[in-house]
Amino acid sequence: MFLIGILIVVAIFGEILHRLNPWKKPEPAYDDLVAQIKQADWYQELSKDDACRHILENDPHVLAYYSGTYEANRLLTQEGFQLGLIDYVKKQAQTISGSSSRR
Numbered sequence: 001m002f003l004i005g006i007l008i009v010v011a012i013f014g015e016i017l018h019r020l021n022p023w024k025k026p027e028p029a030y031d032d033l034v035a036q037i038k039q040a041d042w043y044q045e046l047s048k049d050d051a052c053r054h055i056l057e058n059d060p061h062v063l064a065y066y067s068g069t070y071e072a073n074r075l076l077t078q079e080g081f082q083l084g085l086i087d088y089v090k091k092q093a094q095t096i097s098g099s100s101s102r103r
Helices: 002-019 030-039 041-047 050-058 060-065 069-077 079-101
Strands: none
Touching: 030 041, 030 069, 041 050, 041 079, 050 079, 060 069, 060 079, 069 079
């Protein structure tokens, strides 16, 4: 019981130090991250296609890929996350163009 109490105190102290750390770099603003995403080469390439641009701007699943600062930063830095979004957008664009061409 005493050991658990010590661990809790250490965890609280560590969290306080983490939050008050003066050397910690501030997180970039969410709007700046979204602007960087929209200026990225892969995003520009996708937005050239009308169907893909429609998906990028209107699909709630795409917006979930950069719904917060963590996700937006992840989308900027991790190629696998980018490829997942690109595959999703292309697949949805094919589905839309396939259903519209059947009419």
